[in-house]
Amino acid sequence: MEKMIKFVDVTLCDGCRGCMVACKNWNDLPIEIEEFHGVQSHANVTANTWNVITYTEVERKDGGLDWLFRHASCLHCKEASCEKVCSEDAISHSKYDTVVVDEDKCVGCGYCVEYCPFDVIQLKTLKDGLVEKRKAYKCTMCIDRLDQGLQPACATACHAGSIVYGNKEELLAKAETRLQDVKDRFPNANIYNPKGVGGTNTVYLLADKPSVYGLPESPKVPTSAVVWKDYAQPLGKALLGVTTMAVVGAAISNAINNKGDGGHGHE
Amino acid sequence: MGGNPAENHPISFKYLLKAKQNGGKIVSVDPRFTRSSSQADVYAPLRSGTDIAFLGGMINYAIQNDMIHKDYVVSYTNASFIVEDTFSYEDGLFSGYDAEKRKYDQKQWKYKTDAEGKTVVDKTLQNPRCVYQLMKKHFERYTVEKVCEVTGTPQDKYIEVAKTFCATADPKKAGTIMYAMGTTQHTVGTQNVRSFAILQLLLGNIGVPGGGVQALRGESNVQGSTDFGLLFGNLTGYIEVPQAVAEQASLEKFLGVVTPKLGYWVNKPKFLVSFLKAMYGKSATKDNEFGFQFLPKIDPKDYSHIALFENMYAGNLDGAFLWGTNPVVGGPNALVEKQALGKLKWMVAVDLWETESSSFWQKEAGSNPEDIQTEVFFLPACSSYEKEGTVSNSGRWMQYRWQAIKPKGDSKADLEIVHMLARRLKEAYKGSTKPEDKPFQAMTWEFGEHDHPDIDLVAKEINGYDTVTGKLVAKFPDLKDDGTTSSGNWIYCGFYPEEGKNLSQRRDNKDTGMSNFLNWSFSWPVNRRILYNRASCDPSGKPYNEKNAIIWWDESAKAWGGYDVPDFNKLLAPSDEGGATAFMMTGTTKGNLFAPRNEGPFPEHYEPFESPVQNAFSSQQINPAIKIWDGDHNPRGNSEKFPIVATTYRMSEHWQSGAMTRNTPWLAELVPHMLIEISEELAKDKGIKDKDKVKISSARGEIEAYAVVTKRFKPYTILGKTVHQIGMIWHFGYKGIVTGASANNLTPHIGDANTNIPEYKAFLCDVRRA
Ligand code: SF4
């Protein structure tokens, strides 16, 4: 199967937020009216708002001004912490190399929320009569559109060509060319496809340092997450069977956290 | 400049981004750094209301630095015309001013004519009385230093803008200006646009691919609505509405007044008579001046928005239809406009949602329902996706749209509502013998015998028929002034040239050359995509820029060829009489650098109605020809009490008064709070922190909003003094999913001297922490 990625060239984005509306429209997500944050609508992505345009003002050395926009959403890490810490195998990689949550399997423990290096995945409480359930939600890269041969809704909506979805090799090459194109204007421009998480399926061309956009400079899959998925979970499964894994998982990650690892890969 | 396409016309911005990737440059001139500025190669700030100073300086820069397209200017503009000695300019006033009436005698601004009545010209442009020399002298005062003192633009930025844009004087280059309400909504709005036109003519940028002055329309079909006579002074196709004055008392007299001697408008009688035939059918005969007397005449009064509301407020109007308009949020001095609605006997509101205006009488609106006698009717309208019809874009393409979903509930298309109303009124007037009911009886309304109109019949009436054979007219050159043709709107004549061929429905997206897509929809006139494209070739018919040639004279074929419909007779050789004129519709057949308007033939800088400084260019503080609407309900603020310049604007996420977008959940959540933008410096002065609630007051009222403290607004230094400016969105009212205060409670009733468009973009205010 052809390898595909989403490429977000923030230097082309004009901050129109069409992608936010398209996402809610396709995924039928409810509105969330937040308190006043300024021009930005939501402080961060949430379980109901899977992408948010961030607005950052930066004064340039020459006295000029940059107003930087970023389509913030799930990066779909190759080595996805959320997937690694999920005790229920609710999070997995799809055939499109994207990271998806299986709602039925998710028990709402919230480890993924805790461990995502980018603060992306979030929980929401669903009410079914008197029963309340918590489930994790985030961008699915519109897997139900990909299945139909369509592009993710945000990419289709983006009039500026800032969000494109296509052949991995071609887009990575395009990212390099664009980086050269914008270097004069944005000396700190860089391609954000962090190695520490094995690379991502959403690759950014950023106009400034990742931290300017609130992104970790060199995110890593937290050791505890690696320990869990790659060592403890297989072991635990072998010993106890699948259903009680959440309990074991809690014990193990708490133990690891208490050791002071802290989990998050933020700098 | 005067537009913010990234935020308000994002699809147009898509093409700017493409141009930029192809090596083009984007220049953004705006009081504040916008989302458009974020993508610009050059950004320059200016204080709201100083566009003429800014552009006058650029005109001067182009002339002084010889950055003009000389051959174009000599061949295609009126630069060489000699002006009568009665014309003069001094200290902010042109000759012929009557201070009492605030009016000019424009007869003093005529061209010199020879014994045969022909305009005297000097092609060397050396005669001190030629337009070019007069213009040069007029703008000499607009030096970079003086301009920047007034606009507050840093000089280096100003020069960068001037250099970058004036470089397009090179015939191998093109530059376009995209503007919107930031240009027009001023007491000098018309002259702001005139300044663009002059600059573009000097640079040779009109009629060429990639050139032009682009009016970014505020609504998807504003182009269509003005094409179809929405403006009070226009019939369809930009024909003047007759006035109730003796000089226009008959069809013949009227046509004598409004038909120019030169250019394509000499055919106006054919267009008007065909329009009258479309209006009154068999009741329009040669003997009754084709029904000319049935047409309503306006007395020379003003029927613009402000004038109507002033009259309403004074109790001079009985009733009003608010058709998709929300003045309680969108009108200037909105609190007064709300009160004015309460003085009507009846009001009909046609809208998608109940708006602040349709419910102005409610308690939430701050009204006491018991005190209001107005009888209010609300007619639910359906949205554009629930009906079929056409929308005309800024490029004049009339594009047909089909119904996507059925209307909700009882909501109806506007056309249906008009149709039902017209049929019932015709029925009601049927037996009347009163002379004033005659026009209604004479009017044809043949769009089907049901409440649902046959839209195809409407389309054909717009195009027009041969009234003898009943066949559709193929193109407007076939229209006649003897009553044998009809056409509801001559500029669209030809969009439906034969049965079954509604060209606005065409969707062939194959590029027919130079990205013209000639088989996609229909562009008026006669499917031409670039107006005045004759100007893209030199007088001999050779393209100025071979690489981007759009049309050219083909000597072997003895015809004009190319990728567009040539803007004149296809067979007219460059050497023929009139074969080297490019501007068919301007009255002079030239691009008019000198063009009489109510406040003069050249733009001149005047300060906004409310300004923090004295006019540095002359002792005339404000536009001498604007009408002042005084009265206690419309006080004028001064800079002592209100030292801060304010402007209003829209954001991508909301549309106009917000009536639609504040009711659309996914848009409402994106900008859910009323906000103003304010510089870090002013915020510090006022003790305001980012995200604080603040109160903004003007001479008209006070509102509350959240403050965005931003680097994107900077204080200006104007004539040595620090001047602050703030900006606010005008999308909010008390109805809908998200609510907030209305910015227009602060704006005044004052308008442009020609159009009376309100000055929403520059007024005075003060701001403090709430
Ligand atoms: S960004 Fe966060 S939620 Fe998305 S795949 Fe990576 S770890 Fe998971």
Ligand code: SF4
């Ligand atoms: S749709 Fe494209 S241009 Fe608009 S905000 Fe999203 S990424 Fe930016």
